[in-house]
Amino acid sequence: NAGVTQTPKFQVLKTGQSMTLQCAQDMNHNSMYWYRQDPGMGLRLIYYSASEGTTDKGEVPNGYNVSRLNKREFSLRLESAAPSQTSVYFCASSEALRGAGRRDEQYFGPGTRLTVT
Amino acid sequence: GENVEQHPSTLSVQEGDSAVIKCTYSDSASNYFPWYKQELGKGPQLIIDIRSNVGEKKDQRIAVTLNKTAKHFSLHITETQPEDSAVYFCAARSYSGGGADGLTFGKGTHLIIQP
Numbered sequence: 016n017a018g019v020t021q022t023p024k025f026q027v028l029k030t031g032q033s034m035t036l037q038c039a040q041d042m043n044h045n046s047m048y049w050y051r052q053d054p055g056m057g058l059r060l061i062y063y064s065a066s067e068g069t070t071d072k073g074e075v076p077n078g079y080n081v082s083r084l085n086k087r088e089f090s091l092r093l094e095s096a097a098p099s100q101t102s103v104y105f106c107a108s109s110e111a112l113r114g115a116g117r118r119d120e121q122y123f124g125p126g127t128r129l130t131v132t
Numbered sequence: 133g134e135n136v137e138q139h140p141s142t143l144s145v146q147e148g149d150s151a152v153i154k155c156t157y158s159d160s161a162s163n164y165f166p167w168y169k170q171e172l173g174k175g176p177q178l179i180i181d182i183r184s185n186v187g188e189k190k191d192q193r194i195a196v197t198l199n200k201t202a203k204h205f206s207l208h209i210t211e212t213q214p215e216d217s218a219v220y221f222c223a224a225r226s227y228s229g230g231g232a233d234g235l236t237f238g239k240g241t242h243l244i245i246q247p
Contacts, residue, residue, distance in 0.1 A: 019175075048234050048235075055239060055240075056239060057136075057221060057237035057238055057239040057240055058176070058221065058235075060235065063234045073234050074234075074236075105175055105176070119181070119225070120166070120178055120181065121166070121178070121235060123168075123175035123176045123177070125174060125175045126174075126175050
Protein backbone atom coordinates (compact mmCIF):
# COMPACT_ATOMS: atom_id res chain seq x y z
CA ASN A 16 0.00 0.00 0.00
CA ALA A 17 1.35 3.40 -1.00
CA GLY A 18 -1.27 5.17 1.14
CA VAL A 19 -1.88 8.72 -0.09
CA THR A 20 0.24 9.93 -2.99
CA GLN A 21 0.50 13.47 -4.37
CA THR A 22 1.99 14.90 -7.55
CA PRO A 23 3.94 16.99 -8.18
CA LYS A 24 6.21 17.33 -5.12
CA PHE A 25 7.33 20.84 -6.08
CA GLN A 26 5.96 23.46 -8.47
CA VAL A 27 6.76 27.06 -9.33
CA LEU A 28 4.10 29.11 -11.12
CA LYS A 29 3.87 32.65 -12.38
CA THR A 30 0.93 34.80 -11.31
CA GLY A 31 -2.08 34.02 -13.49
CA GLN A 32 -0.99 30.54 -14.53
CA SER A 33 -3.16 27.54 -13.81
CA MET A 34 -2.35 24.06 -12.58
CA THR A 35 -3.89 20.94 -11.07
CA LEU A 36 -2.57 19.13 -8.02
CA GLN A 37 -3.22 15.40 -8.11
CA CYS A 38 -4.00 13.12 -5.19
CA ALA A 39 -4.72 9.40 -5.07
CA GLN A 40 -5.29 6.90 -2.26
CA ASP A 41 -5.22 3.11 -2.34
CA MET A 42 -6.92 2.43 1.00
CA ASN A 43 -10.47 2.29 -0.42
CA HIS A 44 -11.39 5.32 1.70
CA ASN A 45 -14.68 7.11 1.17
CA SER A 46 -13.64 10.65 2.09
CA MET A 47 -10.83 12.85 0.83
CA TYR A 48 -9.60 16.31 1.81
CA TRP A 49 -7.36 19.15 0.66
CA TYR A 50 -5.52 21.32 3.21
CA ARG A 51 -2.98 24.10 2.90
CA GLN A 52 -0.21 24.74 5.41
CA ASP A 53 1.34 28.17 5.88
CA PRO A 54 4.06 29.07 8.39
CA GLY A 55 2.60 29.67 11.85
CA MET A 56 -0.95 28.91 10.63
CA GLY A 57 -1.30 25.18 11.07
CA LEU A 58 -3.31 23.39 8.38
CA ARG A 59 -6.51 24.84 6.96
CA LEU A 60 -9.18 22.92 5.08
CA ILE A 61 -9.76 24.03 1.47
CA TYR A 62 -12.28 21.47 0.18
CA TYR A 63 -13.41 17.98 1.06
CA SER A 64 -15.31 15.15 -0.55
CA ALA A 65 -17.42 12.97 1.73
CA SER A 66 -17.90 10.35 -0.97
CA GLU A 67 -17.48 9.84 -4.69
CA GLY A 68 -19.50 12.44 -6.56
CA THR A 69 -19.78 14.98 -3.73
CA THR A 70 -17.60 17.95 -2.78
CA ASP A 71 -17.95 20.68 -0.14
CA LYS A 72 -16.17 23.89 0.74
CA GLY A 73 -13.93 24.10 3.76
CA GLU A 74 -12.51 27.09 5.58
CA VAL A 75 -10.50 28.67 2.70
CA PRO A 76 -12.02 27.64 -0.69
CA ASN A 77 -11.63 30.91 -2.62
CA GLY A 78 -9.41 30.60 -5.69
CA TYR A 79 -9.65 26.80 -5.84
CA ASN A 80 -11.78 24.15 -7.49
CA VAL A 81 -11.83 20.40 -6.90
CA SER A 82 -12.87 17.26 -8.72
CA ARG A 83 -13.55 13.87 -7.18
CA LEU A 84 -12.69 11.89 -10.29
CA ASN A 85 -13.47 8.50 -8.76
CA LYS A 86 -13.17 6.89 -5.35
CA ARG A 87 -9.36 6.91 -5.52
CA GLU A 88 -8.61 10.36 -6.91
CA PHE A 89 -9.29 13.92 -5.74
CA SER A 90 -7.70 16.82 -7.62
CA LEU A 91 -7.25 20.48 -6.67
CA ARG A 92 -7.15 23.14 -9.40
CA LEU A 93 -5.84 26.68 -9.27
CA GLU A 94 -7.38 28.52 -12.23
CA SER A 95 -5.36 31.74 -11.91
CA ALA A 96 -2.57 31.43 -9.37
CA ALA A 97 -1.80 34.32 -7.01
CA PRO A 98 1.21 34.86 -4.71
CA SER A 99 -1.13 34.38 -1.72
CA GLN A 100 -1.52 30.76 -2.82
CA THR A 101 2.15 30.03 -2.16
CA SER A 102 1.89 27.24 0.37
CA VAL A 103 2.35 23.55 1.04
CA TYR A 104 -0.72 21.56 -0.01
CA PHE A 105 -1.67 18.30 1.67
CA CYS A 106 -4.21 15.75 0.59
CA ALA A 107 -5.74 13.38 3.14
CA SER A 108 -8.24 10.53 3.18
CA SER A 109 -10.39 8.73 5.72
CA GLU A 110 -12.79 5.84 5.77
CA ALA A 111 -15.43 8.04 7.46
CA LEU A 112 -18.30 5.61 7.53
CA ARG A 113 -21.54 6.84 9.08
CA GLY A 114 -22.90 5.45 12.31
CA ALA A 115 -21.41 2.70 14.41
CA GLY A 116 -17.94 1.62 13.39
CA ARG A 117 -17.12 4.99 11.95
CA ARG A 118 -13.46 5.39 11.07
CA ASP A 119 -12.39 8.97 11.66
CA GLU A 120 -8.64 8.75 11.20
CA GLN A 121 -7.28 10.95 8.41
CA TYR A 122 -4.12 9.89 6.62
CA PHE A 123 -2.00 12.51 4.89
CA GLY A 124 0.12 12.51 1.75
CA PRO A 125 3.67 13.93 1.58
CA GLY A 126 2.57 17.34 0.28
CA THR A 127 3.10 19.58 -2.76
CA ARG A 128 5.23 22.68 -2.25
CA LEU A 129 3.87 25.44 -4.49
CA THR A 130 5.50 28.81 -5.08
CA VAL A 131 3.70 31.53 -7.05
CA THR A 132 5.90 34.40 -8.21
CA GLY B 133 -17.05 27.42 13.25
CA GLU B 134 -14.54 25.61 15.40
CA ASN B 135 -11.45 27.40 16.76
CA VAL B 136 -8.50 25.48 18.23
CA GLU B 137 -5.81 27.17 20.31
CA GLN B 138 -2.52 25.35 20.99
CA HIS B 139 0.23 26.12 23.52
CA PRO B 140 3.14 26.47 23.72
CA SER B 141 4.39 27.26 20.23
CA THR B 142 7.87 25.99 21.15
CA LEU B 143 8.80 23.52 23.89
CA SER B 144 12.34 22.49 24.78
CA VAL B 145 12.87 19.61 27.22
CA GLN B 146 15.81 17.48 28.33
CA GLU B 147 15.99 13.97 26.96
CA GLY B 148 14.22 11.64 29.35
CA ASP B 149 11.92 14.32 30.77
CA SER B 150 8.20 14.62 30.02
CA ALA B 151 6.55 17.03 27.59
CA VAL B 152 3.00 18.36 27.74
CA ILE B 153 1.20 20.23 24.95
CA LYS B 154 -2.22 21.77 25.57
CA CYS B 155 -5.12 22.68 23.29
CA THR B 156 -8.50 24.29 23.77
CA TYR B 157 -11.47 24.19 21.42
CA SER B 158 -14.56 26.34 21.08
CA ASP B 159 -17.32 24.15 19.61
CA SER B 160 -19.03 22.00 22.23
CA ALA B 161 -20.28 19.75 19.39
CA SER B 162 -16.72 18.60 18.61
CA ASN B 163 -16.28 14.95 19.52
CA TYR B 164 -13.09 13.74 17.85
CA PHE B 165 -9.60 15.01 18.78
CA PRO B 166 -6.51 13.66 16.98
CA TRP B 167 -2.86 14.55 17.46
CA TYR B 168 -0.40 14.63 14.57
CA LYS B 169 3.40 14.62 14.43
CA GLN B 170 5.08 16.30 11.48
CA GLU B 171 8.74 15.88 10.67
CA LEU B 172 10.56 18.31 8.41
CA GLY B 173 9.52 17.94 4.78
CA LYS B 174 6.88 15.30 5.48
CA GLY B 175 3.12 15.11 5.85
CA PRO B 176 1.42 14.98 9.28
CA GLN B 177 1.31 11.52 10.85
CA LEU B 178 -1.47 10.51 13.25
CA ILE B 179 0.04 9.46 16.60
CA ILE B 180 -2.98 9.22 18.90
CA ASP B 181 -6.61 10.31 19.01
CA ILE B 182 -9.46 10.48 21.51
CA ARG B 183 -13.23 10.64 21.24
CA SER B 184 -15.49 12.67 23.49
CA ASN B 185 -16.87 9.64 25.34
CA VAL B 186 -13.39 8.87 26.72
CA GLY B 187 -11.37 10.92 29.24
CA GLU B 188 -7.92 9.47 28.68
CA LYS B 189 -6.08 7.22 26.23
CA LYS B 190 -2.54 5.83 26.36
CA ASP B 191 -0.23 4.26 23.83
CA GLN B 192 3.17 3.38 25.28
CA ARG B 193 4.94 6.71 26.04
CA ILE B 194 2.13 8.85 24.65
CA ALA B 195 -1.13 9.76 26.34
CA VAL B 196 -3.97 12.16 25.62
CA THR B 197 -6.45 13.56 28.14
CA LEU B 198 -9.75 15.28 27.41
CA ASN B 199 -11.81 17.57 29.63
CA LYS B 200 -15.11 18.16 27.84
CA THR B 201 -16.43 20.56 30.46
CA ALA B 202 -13.45 22.86 30.13
CA LYS B 203 -13.10 22.14 26.39
CA HIS B 204 -9.43 21.31 26.53
CA PHE B 205 -7.25 18.33 25.72
CA SER B 206 -3.57 17.63 26.21
CA LEU B 207 -0.79 15.46 24.79
CA HIS B 208 1.66 13.92 27.24
CA ILE B 209 4.95 12.36 26.13
CA THR B 210 7.00 10.61 28.80
CA GLU B 211 10.66 9.58 28.72
CA THR B 212 11.31 11.80 25.70
CA GLN B 213 13.83 10.67 23.10
CA PRO B 214 15.68 12.55 20.33
CA GLU B 215 13.34 11.09 17.70
CA ASP B 216 10.41 12.84 19.42
CA SER B 217 11.73 16.17 18.10
CA ALA B 218 9.15 17.40 15.58
CA VAL B 219 6.16 19.73 15.21
CA TYR B 220 3.00 18.46 16.90
CA PHE B 221 -0.51 19.53 15.92
CA CYS B 222 -3.76 19.06 17.77
CA ALA B 223 -7.06 19.08 15.89
CA ALA B 224 -10.78 18.89 16.49
CA ARG B 225 -13.72 17.88 14.38
CA SER B 226 -17.43 18.63 14.68
CA TYR B 227 -19.80 16.34 12.89
CA SER B 228 -22.27 18.35 10.84
CA GLY B 229 -24.33 15.31 9.96
CA GLY B 230 -23.71 15.82 6.26
CA GLY B 231 -20.99 13.21 5.98
CA ALA B 232 -17.26 13.48 6.53
CA ASP B 233 -15.96 16.77 7.82
CA GLY B 234 -12.50 18.22 7.83
CA LEU B 235 -10.36 18.89 10.86
CA THR B 236 -9.65 22.26 12.48
CA PHE B 237 -5.99 22.37 13.51
CA GLY B 238 -4.05 24.24 16.14
CA LYS B 239 -1.04 26.21 14.96
CA GLY B 240 1.47 23.63 16.12
CA THR B 241 4.13 23.11 18.80
CA HIS B 242 7.78 22.72 17.88
CA LEU B 243 9.10 20.16 20.37
CA ILE B 244 12.88 20.17 20.83
CA ILE B 245 14.53 17.35 22.77
CA GLN B 246 17.86 18.49 24.23
CA PRO B 247 20.51 15.74 24.61
